[in-house]
Amino acid sequence: MREPSTLSEVAELPESDTDAKPPRRSRAESREQAINQIIDIATNEFVEKGLAGARIDEIAGKATKRKIYYYFEGKDELYRAVLARAYAQVRESEAEVDIESGNAAEALRRLIEHDVHYHARHPELVRLVMNENIHRAEHLKQIPTLPQGNRRVIEILQAILSRGEAEGLFRAGIDPVDLHLNLTALSFYNVSNQFTFAHNFGVDMTSDEAIARRAQQVGDIILAWVTKKD
Amino acid sequence: MREPSTLSEVAELPESDTDAKPPRRSRAESREQAINQIIDIATNEFVEKGLAGARIDEIAGKATKRKIYYYFEGKDELYRAVLARAYAQVRESEAEVDIESGNAAEALRRLIEHDVHYHARHPELVRLVMNENIHRAEHLKQIPTLPQGNRRVIEILQAILSRGEAEGLFRAGIDPVDLHLNLTALSFYNVSNQFTFAHNFGVDMTSDEAIARRAQQVGDIILAWVTKKD
């Protein structure tokens, strides 16, 4: 066993895993934890101020700043890491939506509900995407892992559209990319533009009730559009 | 904007001019022209880089920089001026839409067409609004002239909705603010998010055909939603 060194050594038990404060974190664990912590903090800052507006010195105290340059090449790579994780989390959540049970209209409504709620509850994603668009997606383009995840959404929508058509519920000839565009536009805008809209029209769009109402309405709109009428 | 008025343009000479040596440029004219020129240049820069990303020294050469500090208090006031002019121009264009002729559905479609085209042809407005939302509308809130212009849009939509209901075309109970939200969301998103969307799904949304198609589709969607079915 080791002698407790005078400074910051607290009784450390090598094997017996009491959930004591300094559990022996392996290097890999510690590393991953540090990186995630940095991305957490950086997400807040980038989301708040954008890439150019964010200040490394405010993302972090002196200490964390040093870590940033230890684990990342610099501000830009950190920003890309923030972006990549946010997108990865969206994809993850999308994979969990049930698009099997019920008829196609019900499945589509579930997807819409999910979209509206996800955007409303994850304004940080919305803001990051806005930021990317202000920068003409130049950072997004440097992240190689994204394209396939996006194709999946289209496949899902295509499947629902085909099923709905087969069930005699939906019109034919609806482009799944159009559907995705409209669906996302209606879920995205009221988060992305909440501040100007709230100011200009004096409405709140952030309450649970407002979000639930929004999800309902977006469902109504999209379904009115795709539904076969006769 | 006014006449270019290089030389020999008469500004105002009602009384005290015998043989009228034409003044070259009046102070007021020159001033207005200088301000507009600065706002032109600044709009480009802010639209491209955002408020924090924009660099005064790049907005202007040394000369124009001097003018900026002559006519504006600084970067922030210049930014507000850019914002205010962009909004003023939207309002101006909205006032020109014909919402009288034809039935309510036709009037609404004309309004939608206008919205889609205006957003598509004025990405600088879209970008400024995005920027404002990233900054939680803090600069917009400092511009006092906006609220009434926005109320006008709602009044217009309310008028169309009432007329449509009276004509037996539209459902009752549609909130004009909701209508505006949905309408704008569908016109705004495909401009605001064109870069991420184009990258993720490989589509172009900027061609004249794409815009015309978009206008048509947004019209279809909104009308499907508000139309009374029976």
Place this chain on the structure above:
DNA sequence: CATTTATGTAACGAACTAGTCCCTAACAAT
């Protein structure tokens, strides 16, 4: 002509900021 207004050029310094250096602590292997 004299005065005021506008503008071109340059320079400056204070404040910031991204990124780096040096050194120590924690951990791992021997």
Place this chain on the structure above:
DNA sequence: ATTGTTAGGGACTAGTTCGTTACATAAATG
């Protein structure tokens, strides 16, 4: 324990950015 490696704390730096001033001068005004 000794030694080497990984991680990180604190201060520093080199380079920008911004706002401002000084100065000259041109143009409009009276």
